Amino acid sequence: xxxxxxxPQAPPVAVFKLTAxxxxxxxxxxxxxxxxxxxxxxxxxxxxxxxxxxERLIVEDDSLNHEYLPILGLPEFRSASSKVALGDDxxxxxxxxxxxxxxxxxxxxxxxxxxFLRRWYNGTNNTATPVYVSAPTWENxxxxxxxxxxxxxxxxxxxxxxxxxxxxxxxxxxxxxxxEHSIFVLHACAHNPTGTDPTQEEWKKIxxxxxxxxxxxxxxSAYQGFASGSLEKDAxxxxxxxxxxxxxxxxxxxxxxxxLYNERVGNLTVVAQDNENLTRILSQMEKIVRTTWSNxxxxxxxxxxxxxxxxxxxxxxxxPNGHMPLTSADIIAExxxxxxxxHMNVQNSVFGEKYCSCCRIYLSFISLSPxxxxxGNVKTMAxxxxxxxxxxxxxxxxxxxxxxxxxxTQQIGMFSFTGLNPKQVEYMIKEKHVYxxxxxxxxxxxxxxxxxxxxxxxIHEAVTKVQ
Amino acid sequence: xxxSTLTQTMKGSHPHHYSPALFxxxxxxxxxxMGPPDPILGVTEAFKRDxxxxxxxxxxxxxxxxxxxxxxxxxxxxxxxxxxxxxxxKEYLPIGGLGEFTKACAQLALGADNEVLKSGRSITVQTIxxxxxLRIGANFLSRFHGGPRDVYLPKPSWGNHTPIFRDAGMxxxxxxxxxxxxxxxxxxxxLDDISKIPEQSVILLHACAHNPTGVDPKPEQWKEIADLVKKRNLxxxxxMAYQGFASGDIDRDAxxxxxxxxxxxNIVLSQSFAKNMGLYGExxxxxxxxxxxxxxxxxxxxxxxILIRPIYSNxxxxxxxxxxxxxNTPDLRSLWLEEVHGMANxxxxxxxxLVAGLKKEGSTHNxxxxxxxxxxFCFTGLKPEQVERLTKxxxxxxxxxxxxxxxxxxxxxxxxxxxxxxAVTK
Numbered sequence: 001x002x003x004x005x006x007x008p009q010a011p012p013v014a015v016f017k018l019t020a021x022x023x024x025x026x027x028x029x030x031x032x033x034x035x036x037x038x039x040x041x042x043x044x045x046x047x048x049x050x051x052x053x054x055e056r057l058i059v060e061d062d063s064l065n066h067e068y069l070p071i072l073g074l075p076e077f078r079s080a081s082s083k084v085a086l087g088d089d090x091x092x093x094x095x096x097x098x099x100x101x102x103x104x105x106x107x108x109x110x111x112x113x114x115x116f117l118r119r120w121y122n123g124t125n126n127t128a129t130p131v132y133v134s135a136p137t138w139e140n141x142x143x144x145x146x147x148x149x150x151x152x153x154x155x156x157x158x159x160x161x162x163x164x165x166x167x168x169x170x171x172x173x174x175x176x177x178x179x180e181h182s183i184f185v186l187h188a189c190a191h192n193p194t195g196t197d198p199t200q201e202e203w204k205k206i207x208x209x210x211x212x213x214x215x216x217x218x219x220x221s222a223y224q225g226f227a228s229g230s231l232e233k234d235a236x237x238x239x240x241x242x243x244x245x246x247x248x249x250x251x252x253x254x255x256x257x258x259x260l261y262n263e264r265v266g267n268l269t270v271v272a273q274d275n276e277n278l279t280r281i282l283s284q285m286e287k288i289v290r291t292t293w294s295n296x297x298x299x300x301x302x303x304x305x306x307x308x309x310x311x312x313x314x315x316x317x318x319x320p321n322g323h324m325p326l327t328s329a330d331i332i333a334e335x336x337x338x339x340x341x342x343h344m345n346v347q348n349s350v351f352g353e354k355y356c357s358c359c360r361i362y363l364s365f366i367s368l369s370p371x372x373x374x375x376g377n378v379k380t381m382a383x384x385x386x387x388x389x390x391x392x393x394x395x396x397x398x399x400x401x402x403x404x405x406x407x408x409t410q411q412i413g414m415f416s417f418t419g420l421n422p423k424q425v426e427y428m429i430k431e432k433h434v435y436x437x438x439x440x441x442x443x444x445x446x447x448x449x450x451x452x453x454x455x456x457x458x459i460h461e462a463v464t465k466v467q
Numbered sequence: 468x469x470x471s472t473l474t475q476t477m478k479g480s481h482p483h484h485y486s487p488a489l490f491x492x493x494x495x496x497x498x499x500x501m502g503p504p505d506p507i508l509g510v511t512e513a514f515k516r517d518x519x520x521x522x523x524x525x526x527x528x529x530x531x532x533x534x535x536x537x538x539x540x541x542x543x544x545x546x547x548x549x550x551x552x553x554x555x556x557k558e559y560l561p562i563g564g565l566g567e568f569t570k571a572c573a574q575l576a577l578g579a580d581n582e583v584l585k586s587g588r589s590i591t592v593q594t595i596x597x598x599x600x601l602r603i604g605a606n607f608l609s610r611f612h613g614g615p616r617d618v619y620l621p622k623p624s625w626g627n628h629t630p631i632f633r634d635a636g637m638x639x640x641x642x643x644x645x646x647x648x649x650x651x652x653x654x655x656x657x658l659d660d661i662s663k664i665p666e667q668s669v670i671l672l673h674a675c676a677h678n679p680t681g682v683d684p685k686p687e688q689w690k691e692i693a694d695l696v697k698k699r700n701l702x703x704x705x706x707m708a709y710q711g712f713a714s715g716d717i718d719r720d721a722x723x724x725x726x727x728x729x730x731x732x733n734i735v736l737s738q739s740f741a742k743n744m745g746l747y748g749e750x751x752x753x754x755x756x757x758x759x760x761x762x763x764x765x766x767x768x769x770x771x772x773i774l775i776r777p778i779y780s781n782x783x784x785x786x787x788x789x790x791x792x793x794x795n796t797p798d799l800r801s802l803w804l805e806e807v808h809g810m811a812n813x814x815x816x817x818x819x820x821l822v823a824g825l826k827k828e829g830s831t832h833n834x835x836x837x838x839x840x841x842x843x844f845c846f847t848g849l850k851p852e853q854v855e856r857l858t859k860x861x862x863x864x865x866x867x868x869x870x871x872x873x874x875x876x877x878x879x880x881x882x883x884x885x886x887x888x889x890a891v892t893k
């Protein structure tokens with residue numbers, strides 16, 4: 001008789017099951033609009049060019065080793081990450097009351113934060129503190145807080161299905177009625193799964209009530225930069241709350257905006273009232289980390305840290321205000337660097353390309369048509385999503401698909417809550433081989449110029465044939 | 468009203484209720500105590516602050532070469548180059564990790580031709596190195612083990628075992644293991660204590676290179692332990708963080724694990740590649756559950772995923788890729804085995820040199836245990852006051868229990884260490 005004979009089969013995680021089903025489908029026109037990962041217009045995963053560059057630098061740097069990181073993670077990574085969230089000129093950072101805990105992705109950051117709150121917030125080991133998550137929310141939020149020990153996890157009104165937008169009245173009412181000290185998980189931007197964010201005015205209302213009712217602010221920030229293309233804009237809510245004096249947590253993920261999904265790069269930013277509180281908090285975070293994973297993985301943090309802390313690399317990742325036009329002097333300089341610079345130490349890299357290790361660049365032929373303006377990698381991704389939103393809406397309108405489709409362009413980020421009901425979703429999957437979540441959530445990144453007509457047509461059929 | 472009753476109950480249930488006036492001026496975190504520094508990793512922090520040029524860090528178990536430098540294995544560098552050339556994407560791994568890795572990881576521990584692997588009656592998931600593996604295992608036992616909530620650790624054990632199991636909701640007990648009078652294995656005491664452990668309790672065993680003592684049972688002793696554990700119907704949790712490091716031979720070091728399985732124990736096993744591949748910061752590990760049959764293994768796997776997902780969703784790729792490339796590329800694998808053998812040999816040599824050095828200093832104590840103990844660590848037998856003196860007067864950093872990491876000893880500093888130890892023990 002096995003000790004594990006009573007272990008029941010657990011249901012598979014829905015979003016991964018969807019992808020598994022998609023993989024097994026042999027239909028030539030199948031489309032995967034399920035799991036949230038960026039895809040190019042050729043439906044391929046995209047390793048950011050700046051990431052490729054930095055990875056090469058790391059592999060070729062013999063001075064780097066694989067020693068343990070400190071428990072709280074790579075220091076340069078932690079500080080740079082918190083800066084990305086709060087802004088370079090953040091008063092809170094200047095006041096030395098901001099700290100970071102490097103974590104395994106956004107999930108890891110949420111979990112460490114949740115564990116800390118359960119141990120130290122609203123008393124000690126108070127598992128009864130209510131935790132509010134939006135209705136709907138990322139399906140893993142519930143489990144993170146439940147497994148951290150919280151017994152009372154409740155929904156707050158968020159999505160208004162009828163008007164396909166934010167249920168502000170319901171949200172504000174829930175804030176008013178929540179027991180004091182309740183924890184609220186807020187999506188900093190690009191709400192998952194609805195893609196619907198509060199406006200700045202709406203955020204202000206939310207903050208006012210939360211401050212008055214002593215509710216704890218826990219931001220989940222998985223899409224900074226990815227949503228609008230602007231790091232600043234996507235962090236507006238976080239920075240506003242900080243400026244209002246809240247002590248708060250921000251669970252940051254670099255999975256999407258750096259495309260580093262499988263290296264598990266995240267950071268829990270802690271904004272405390274002062275440095276003394278921060279120090280004690282971080283010391284307790286260490287104890288939680290030590291029994292969870294001891295210390296975090298170094299590869300992803302190194303990539304992000306190098307990029308964020310080096311101006312040239314940062315500019316490849318992200319350019320403020322979108323585009324940085326190259327002057328003709330820039331273009332000439334780039335060509336000269338490629339061809340006429342006397343490279344002192346040219347070697348063959350692992351890729352067979354010529355590599356100058358003194359200026360650390362790869363020599364390539366002058367491109368016949370150099371880019372006339374440089375767009376950061378982040379904006380490249382954000383723009384493609386915006387384009388797909390625009391096109392999907394236009395095509396549905398052109399088809400005369402019943403209903404309004406403005407929400408597709410009003411929503412922001414990777415996901416869109418189409419409004420399709422479960423039966424319509426089933427039709428999409430079974431009859432049209434277009435895979436999406438039962439909630440009607442689609443990943444805009446799954447759309448390409450090649451499949452968008454088919455998808456629009458499929459939605460049209462689902463809406464007209466299935467009620 | 469219900470809500471006010473609820474609020475009253477909540478007010479009553481926690482001692483640190485803040486009044487509205489207080490809130491405006493106080494932080495949420497006023498009641499958060501300062502956490503003590505980690506006993507092991509805290510040693511490195513203190514070491515870093517020391518300005519003595521002769522300082523030695525014998526705290527954390529990270530291998531150093533004979534120049535005292537971190538050692539990146541050649542097989543690792545070669546594997547990294549191969550991987551870089553492949554230009555792989557960065558898509559999420561499955562929750563249970565890289566399939567090729569978990570397969571190779573299980574084969575390394577159990578032997579490629581193990582009946583367990585052939586029948587598919589085990590499940591291995593990729594974990595965040597050894598700690599992550601132990602924690603997943605502890606969480607799994609906490610949720611699904613129907614037996615007593617007690618986990619029996621050897622006395623002493625790795626310092627982090629206790630808080631890991633505790634945080635997972637288990638309770639800790641101990642069985643005798645180390646005999647301070649011999650600096651060796653208290654075999655009789657162990658058997659005696661194990662014979663009294665209530666049935667179905669969990670017993671944790673270090674597969675090889677016991678941490679912190681370096682004292683391992685001999686094969687004959689393992690056999691008796693296995694027998695007794697079976698009689699007591701205990702659930703065996705093996706922690707194998709040093710496969711390859713103990714004897715230099717990976718199969719020899721995994722002998723205890725394979726023997727227990729052979730004897731019919733359905734074990735759970737934690738593996739780490741931090742030390743034997745020098746992949747410390749990449750966090751590479753595995754957790755294995757040996758089940759009755761493939762169906763049970765599938766059910767267990769599904770539950771492990773449910774546990775993993777709300778901690779970190781899925782594991783990091785980089786280290787697992789490196790480990791897999793090494794294990795599955797024949798000449799890299801041979802190179803690795805050579806390098807592991809080399810690391811183990813250097814440590815054995817340092818043990819011999821330390822004892823020789825102590826004799827030279829004129830120490831009259833019996834230091835044979837330094838040579839007899841196995842793996843990265845040596846339980847010197849030093850008392851806390853002696854450890855403190857060694858740290859304060861000689862800037863030799865180690866944990867308070869008298870444990871030193873032999874990996875931190877080099878031919879350049881072994882004489883100084885012998886001098887220091889002799890000074891505090893004469």
